[in-house]
Structures are given as C-alpha cells and as structure tokens.
Amino acid sequence: MPAPHKHHLLSVLVENKAGVLTRVAGLFARRGFNIHSLAVAPTEDERLSRITMVVDVESAPLEQMIKQLDKLINIIEIDELAPGKAVARELLLVTVRADPQIRGQVIELIRIFDGRIVNVGHDSIMVSLEGAPDKLEDFENLLRPYGIVAIQRTGRIALPRIPSEVAEDTPPIRAVS
Amino acid sequence: MNMKPGTKTDGGKALIKSLELEGVDVMFGLPGGAILPVYDPIIDSPIRHILVRHEQGAGHMAEGFAHATGRPGVAMVTSGPAATNIVTPLCDAYMDSVPMVVITGQVPYAAIGTDAFQECDTTGITLPVTKHNFLISDPQDIPRVIREAFHIATTGRPGPVLVDVPKDIVDPKNPRSAMEWYWPDSVDLPGYKPLTHGDPNEIKKAAQLIVESRRPVIYAGGGILKARAADALRELADLTGIHVVTTLMARSAFDDTHPLALGMPGMHGNYTAVTSMQESDLLIALGSRFDDRVTGKVPAFAPHAKIIHVDIDPAELGKVRKPDAGIAGDCRLVIEELIRALHDIGAPQSQPDRSEWKAQISGWQEKYPLTYQQSEPGELLKPQFVLEQLRDNTPDDTILVSGVGQHQMWASQYWNFKHPYTWVNSGGLGTMGFSVPAAIGAKVGRPDRMVWAVDGDGCFQMTAQELVTAASERIPIKVAILNNAYLGMVRQWQEMFYEERYSEVYLSPDLPDYKMWAESMGCVGFRVESPEEVLPTIEKANSIDDRPVVIDFRTDSREKVYPMVPAGLSNDDIVVDPAHGEGGR
Numbered sequence: 012m013p014a015p016h017k018h019h020l021l022s023v024l025v026e027n028k029a030g031v032l033t034r035v036a037g038l039f040a041r042r043g044f045n046i047h048s049l050a051v052a053p054t055e056d057e058r059l060s061r062i063t064m065v066v067d068v069e070s071a072p073l074e075q076m077i078k079q080l081d082k083l084i085n086i087i088e089i090d091e092l093a094p095g096k097a098v099a100r101e102l103l104l105v106t107v108r109a110d111p112q113i114r115g116q117v118i119e120l121i122r123i124f125d126g127r128i129v130n131v132g133h134d135s136i137m138v139s140l141e142g143a144p145d146k147l148e149d150f151e152n153l154l155r156p157y158g159i160v161a162i163q164r165t166g167r168i169a170l171p172r173i174p175s176e177v178a179e180d181t182p183p184i185r186a187v188s
Numbered sequence: 189m190n191m192k193p194g195t196k197t198d199g200g201k202a203l204i205k206s207l208e209l210e211g212v213d214v215m216f217g218l219p220g221g222a223i224l225p226v227y228d229p230i231i232d233s234p235i236r237h238i239l240v241r242h243e244q245g246a247g248h249m250a251e252g253f254a255h256a257t258g259r260p261g262v263a264m265v266t267s268g269p270a271a272t273n274i275v276t277p278l279c280d281a282y283m284d285s286v287p288m289v290v291i292t293g294q295v296p297y298a299a300i301g302t303d304a305f306q307e308c309d310t311t312g313i314t315l316p317v318t319k320h321n322f323l324i325s326d327p328q329d330i331p332r333v334i335r336e337a338f339h340i341a342t343t344g345r346p347g348p349v350l351v352d353v354p355k356d357i358v359d360p361k362n363p364r365s366a367m368e369w370y371w372p373d374s375v376d377l378p379g380y381k382p383l384t385h386g387d388p389n390e391i392k393k394a395a396q397l398i399v400e401s402r403r404p405v406i407y408a409g410g411g412i413l414k415a416r417a418a419d420a421l422r423e424l425a426d427l428t429g430i431h432v433v434t435t436l437m438a439r440s441a442f443d444d445t446h447p448l449a450l451g452m453p454g455m456h457g458n459y460t461a462v463t464s465m466q467e468s469d470l471l472i473a474l475g476s477r478f479d480d481r482v483t484g485k486v487p488a489f490a491p492h493a494k495i496i497h498v499d500i501d502p503a504e505l506g507k508v509r510k511p512d513a514g515i516a517g518d519c520r521l522v523i524e525e526l527i528r529a530l531h532d533i534g535a536p537q538s539q540p541d542r543s544e545w546k547a548q549i550s551g552w553q554e555k556y557p558l559t560y561q562q563s564e565p566g567e568l569l570k571p572q573f574v575l576e577q578l579r580d581n582t583p584d585d586t587i588l589v590s591g592v593g594q595h596q597m598w599a600s601q602y603w604n605f606k607h608p609y610t611w612v613n614s615g616g617l618g619t620m621g622f623s624v625p626a627a628i629g630a631k632v633g634r635p636d637r638m639v640w641a642v643d644g645d646g647c648f649q650m651t652a653q654e655l656v657t658a659a660s661e662r663i664p665i666k667v668a669i670l671n672n673a674y675l676g677m678v679r680q681w682q683e684m685f686y687e688e689r690y691s692e693v694y695l696s697p698d699l700p701d702y703k704m705w706a707e708s709m710g711c712v713g714f715r716v717e718s719p720e721e722v723l724p725t726i727e728k729a730n731s732i733d734d735r736p737v738v739i740d741f742r743t744d745s746r747e748k749v750y751p752m753v754p755a756g757l758s759n760d761d762i763v764v765d766p767a768h769g770e771g772g773r
C-alpha cells in the first residue's frame with residue numbers, strides 16, 4: 012500500500028464524447044503517471060461527464076499532472092479535492108467464508124459496519140458496504156481472517172463539501188412550489 | 189465554388205470548401221480508396237494539390253511549409269498504410285510544436301471495428317502524437333470540425349491536428365454523405381482556452397530579477413519563432429544589453445551577427461553559449477523548454493542561476509526546473525510587457541555594471557571559437573568548409589533546411605542566420621529524412637526565397653524520392669549532401685564511446701551514385717571532391733531555377749562534431765575540438 016500522502020483526489024469535468032477516457036488514460040500511461048482508482052459517469056448535464064480519480068504522486072508531479080491533463084481539449088475543469096473539503100465514497104462487494112460456527116461473528120461485524128448481506132450460501136455470504144474509503148479498509152482488514160473468497164471495490168466518487176456557513180450573498184434556498 | 193448556407197451538398201465537397209475558407213491554398217497528399225471522394229472536388233478547387241511519392245513526404249512538406257510561413261501546413265492521405273506513413277511527421281510536428289492539419293481517409297463508419305480492408309485505428313495510433321484528433325461520424329459536423337482543427341493547430345502552443353474522415357460521409361454516391369452547407373463563424377471549445385497575456389505580478393518580478401542580475405543570459409527557444417517574437421526579443425536584448433543564446437529550434441530568431449548573439453547552446457553548442465549559461469546568475473528562458481540536449485545533466489545545469497521562464501504552455505513551467513518567475517503566456521506579448529515593466533523600474537540605467545561578465549564572455553569567445561582543420565591536398569572535403577562556402581555564397585535570406593546528424597549540427601553551428609524563419613529542422617524528434625520534403629514545403633510556401641537543404645547521405649536515402657515530386661511540380665530546391673559515406677553521427681558515438689568499434693554505420697560513398705540518382709529524378713546533379721570545385725559548383729546551383737539541384741559533396745568521414753557534452757554528463761564537462769590543445773580541454 013503506498014503511503015496515503017501520495018494519494019490525491021481529482022475531480023475532472025470532461026466533455027461527454029467518445030474516446031475521452033482513452034485520452035486521459037493514454038496521457039497517464041505516456042507520461043508515467045499512476046491512477047490508483049477511477050470512476051466515470053455522466054453528470055446532471057448530459058453533455059458532461061465527471062471523472063473522479065485517485066492518483067498516486069508526490070505533490071510536484073501532481074502539478075505537472077494537472078497541467079498536462081488540462082491541455083486535453085475535451086477537459087473542462089480539474090479540481091483537486093482536499094481530504095477535509097470533500098465527501099468521498101466507495102462501494103465494496105465481498106464474499107466471505109461464514110461456516111455455521113463462525114457465521115454469528117461475521118454477521119456481528121457486518122452489523123457494526125452497517126453492511127448489507129446481499130447473498131447467502133451454505134458456507135459463505137456476500138456483503139455490500141458503502142462508505143468512506145477508510146471504513147472500507149478497516150472492514151476488509153477485519154474480515155480477512157475469516158477468509159475472503161472474492162472482493163471488488165469501486166473507484167472513489169466524491170463531491171466537494173457544501174460550505175458549512177451560508178455566505179452572505181448566497182440567496183436563501185426556497186422550496187419549489 | 190460558391191455555396192450559400194443551407195445549400196444541399198455532400199461531405200466531400202464540404203470538406204474541400206471548408207479548407208478553402210480556412211485560407212488553404214496548397215496541400216500535400218496522395219489519394220487512395222477511402223479518401224477518393226474527397227479528391228474529386230479538388231479538380232474544381234483553387235487549392236493547389238502537390239502529389240507526393242510517399243505520405244511521410246506529404247507530412248514533412250506540410251511542416252516545412254509551416255516553419256517557413258507560420259501558416260498551418262495541410263496534408264491529406266488515405267486510410268490504413270497511408271495514415272501510418274504519416275505518423276512520423278505528426279510526431280515530428282508534435283515535438284517541435286508545428287501547426288499542421290492532416291486529413292486521413294477512413295473506412296465507412298459502419299465498417300469501423302470490423303478489420304475492413306485498409307482499416308486502421310488512426311485516431312488511436314495518433315492520439316499521443318497530436319495536439320488533438322477527430323473522427324467525424326456525421327457529414328454535418330465537417331465544417332465545424334475543420335474550423336476547430338485549424339483553431340487548435342494554430343493557437344496556444346501550436347501542434348498537429350488530425351481529422352479522420354470515413355468514406356461514406358464524403359461519398360456523394362452514398363446517401364449518408366448528404367449535408368446542408370454552413371460555415372460556423374466561431375469555434376466553441378469549452379475546454380480550450382489558450383493563454384495570451386502574462387501575469388503582471390510575475391512580469392514585475394521578472395523585471396526586478398533582470399535589473400538585479402550581474403550575469404544574465406537570454407535562453408531563447410523555438411517559442412520565439414512560433415510567437416513571431418523575434419523583433420520583441422531583439423528589443424529586449426538591445427534594451428538590457430543581455431547576451432542571447434538561440435537553441436536549435438530558435439536558430440534564426442536572433443541575428444547571429446548581432447554583437448549580443450552567442451549562437452547555439454547544448455550538446456553540440458559552442459563553448460561560450462554553453463559556458464555562459466553554466467556560469468550565469470539569471471537565465472531568461474523565452475519559449476524554451478529545458479530540453480535534455482540543452483541542459484545536459486539537469487542537477488548540474490546552470491547551478492547558480494535564477495530562472496525566468498516564459499512559455500505559452502503552463503505545463504512547461506516547472507517541468508524540468510522550477511522558475512523564480514514563471515510566466516505562462518504568448519512570448520511576444522509577454523516580452524513586450526516585460527520591456528514596459530523594465531522601463532517602469534528605470535532600466536537600462538538601473539541595471540548593475542556588467543562589464544566584468546561581458547569581458548568574461550568575450551574572453552571565452554576568443555579562446556574557444558568554433559574551429560576545424562582545413563583538409564590537406566588530396567584529402568576529402570571538410571564538411572565545415574563546405575558549409576562556410578555555402579553560407580558565404582548564398583543570399584542572406586536563404587532558407588536553410590537540414591536533416592539529422594552531424595551535418596545538422598555543423599549547419600546550425602556554422603551558418604550565420606540573419607532573418608527569422610530561415611532555419612527549418614527537426615529538433616525534438618530528430619527525424620532522418622526530414623530535409624528534402626521539408627525543403628520542398630518551405631519553397632512552396634516561400635517561392636521568392638532560395639531554399640537549400642543540407643542533408644546527410646544517410647538521411648537523403650530515406651526520402652530522396654520526393655525530388656521526383658519537386659521536379660515534376662517545378663519546385664526548384666537545392667540539396668547539398670554532405671556525403672561522408674557513413675551514418676556519421678552514430679559513427680562519432682561509436683568512435684568516442686564504443687572504442688572505435690564501428691557497428692553497422694558504413695554506407696559507401698558511391699552506392700548509390702547520387703549524381704546519377706538525382707538526374708534520374710529530373711534534377712541537375714553534381715559531384716564535388718576538391719575544395720576548388722566547391723564555390724563554382726555552388727554558383728552553378730544557385731543559377732538554376734527551373735528544377736531541383738543536388739550536389740554530392742564528398743566529405744571526410746573522420747570529422748567529428750565539436751564541442752560536445754557527452755550524453756548524461758554536466759555541461760561543465762564540455763569537450764572542445766582537440767585542435768584547441770589542453771587534451772581537448
């Protein structure tokens with residue numbers, strides 16, 4: 012596992028056009044940058060997609076990475092989401108051994124983490140867990156001794172936090188009538 | 189061809205019409221199956237099409253045209269093998285920031301992905317070597333995409349743009365090609381906003397650094413030429429009295445006969461250019477990118493220098509060396525702004541006394557000029573001698589185009605460039621075979637100028653067939669082959685760093701027979717073996733203006749390019765010509 016300070020979360024707004032992801036991935040490959048995780052989906056505006064990626068760099072190359080990304084014609088905007096300034100989520104699906112003798116312990120763990128059992132077999136169960144990356148990490152570590160059969164995590168998705176104080180010039184939110 | 193908005197037409201005609209409206213008056217290309225429908229409307233178009241013999245030639249011609257004129261070069265080729273043939277020029281143009289638009293044919297849209305005949309993933313292959321590329325799927329998009337392609341190629345940091353066009357959308361026999369003509373009056377690219385003016389605070393900071401510096405050097409790069417900033421550069425140098433080095437890509441951006449000109453720095457730069465950068469306390473990098481061929485070992489490069497870095501591409505600032513003042517913007521505008529900022533703080537009077545530095549520079553110039561030993565009677569020609577003769581017996585505004593290798597370095601070292609845009613070469617990619625087609629493109633763009641290609645025997649053999657194009661199109665370029673019978677630059681490295689173990693570098697002086705080959709291609713051919721024949725033959729070549737000329741100069745293969753900073757070493761380890769004594773310093 013790379014040291015956490017090398018991870019940066021980028022939120023990249025791109026034109027929703029064929030081949031844009033190839034351009035981003037190609038740029039990273041060509042310039043020797045590392046993508047740790049990636050999530051892509053259209054936004055509220057169908058002409059745009061948002062790519063959320065966790066990249067793996069020291070801070071000086073990060074600046075270079077952002078500037079090179081910015082040169083891609085189809086990229087509209089790049090934001091680095093600082094850890095305290097964004098809400099980040101991942102989703103994890105895991106199939107874990109749960110023989111009848113230990114099933115109780117496993118289910119207890121799942122309950123503590125607010126996971127959901129989505130599939131049950133004779134000696135294993137599948138759990139879905141959504142949450143901040145740290146929480147998923149902890150859950151995975153605690154499950155490991157029981158025997159993980161298969162695991163899949165999504166790339167991270169994130170949005171900037173809503174400012175806690177309403178700025179003076181921000182109009183009050185009105186209910187839609 | 190006059191077309192009103194709304195006129196029903198087809199994608200092929202719309203494509204040619206769009207090129208006309210972009211101001212294209214010449215294009216280089218070669219037709220084939222997928223692009224056939226676009227070749228038909230060329231017959232009725234005022235655009236001059238130059239039929240090349242190999243698609244690589246079309247690409248380099250477009251580049252040569254762009255280098256010489258500042259206008260985007262245009263090439264058009266078919267799909268598959270033609271598209272792959274033009275990948276080298278695309279990469280070359282990408283590395284050297286040359287504005288170029290390449291149009292490639294593609295199999296019909298519905299056939300894409302089926303391994304159809306002559307299908308290749310052209311946008312995929314060219315993605316890393318273009319500034320941007322497009323695959324058009326709807327003929328209605330053609331005028332918009334062509335506008336966008338030219339806009340992207342020519343603004344910001346210029347570069348090549350490729351437009352891939354499936355056959356069905358340009359073929360009038362196919363209903364899928366139907367479109368209604370329009371011409372967009374602007375481009376809408378929300379993710380593309382090239383910078384122009386620099387940050388005023390950084391410019392002030394830069395001006396302050398300049399007036400505090402005792403040993404400044406202007407490190408001018410190819411961006412000066414791209415930004416049409418040669419006049420601004422000269423004004424800055426004259427105002428501040430600061431010496432100027434011009435990188436391989438910036439040759440001709442600053443008059444070499446100006447007293448402040450230091451010539452070329454880098455691996456084969458002259459001693460003074462290299463050493464003044466090493467010893468300087470302030471490098472004013474203008475449109476240059478701290479390329480490894482200039483810096484040598486980066487941590488040892490100009491260790492005491494503060495850095496002002498001006499570039500239109502923000503990603504260049506800090507990529508190699510962190511600037512003390514980093515200004516992203518157009519070189520011409522920023523230099524003009526910098527000149528104003530300097531005036532505001534009392535320059536030039538407010539600058540410190542730099543006489544010691546100037547004395548040091550002229551001392552180096554005196555001690556380590558470029559030198560070579562003249563040939564003894566009966567020996568082969570010295571390549572440097574040939575270049576001096578050519579330099580001194582051609583008009584000042586001659587456009588010099590070079591290949592890649594020893595001859596390129598000598599050409600850059602020995603020429604005295606007096607006017608911008610008189611030097612055309614392949615710097616970043618170092619593409620052998622560049623010079624003949626690029627010279628053709630330059631001559632097409634500047635028919636009023638004399639155009640000389642200085643080529644190596646190895647390079648010449650890679651693209652010489654384009655002389656057939658030149659002869660049949662009556663494009664009277666002149667080619668000086670510095671024929672040392674070797675892949676000379678590689679030979680030099682094998683001599684110096686591989687214990688003279690020459691592996692696969694010998695070519696032969698007379699296989700092929702260059703004179704006969706030139707003649708068979710419709711050129712005038714000469715062979716020159718002795719120093720006395722050099723000048724008269726150059727004069728004969730200069731007098732021929734109705735077809736290309738090729739001179740086979742038989743040069744001494746033992747000659748090496750000096751000075752040299754061996755790869756990976758510090759610029760302080762520069763090796764000068766052994767003729768200077770001191771064991772080659």
Ligand SMILES: Cc1ncc(C[n+]2csc(CCOP(=O)(O)OP(=O)(O)O)c2C)c(N)n1
Pocket residue numbers: 591592593594595596618619620621643644645646647648670672674675676677678
């Ligand atoms: C397409 C290509 N292949 C190989 C090289 C490597 N290379 C650089 S210089 C050179 C020798 C060029 O020989 P020649 O044209 O005879 O020039 P000379 O160095 O002898 O002046 C070679 C092989 C290159 N730059 N480009």
Ligand SMILES: [Mg+2]
Pocket residue numbers: 644645646670671672673674675676
């Ligand atoms: Mg040679």
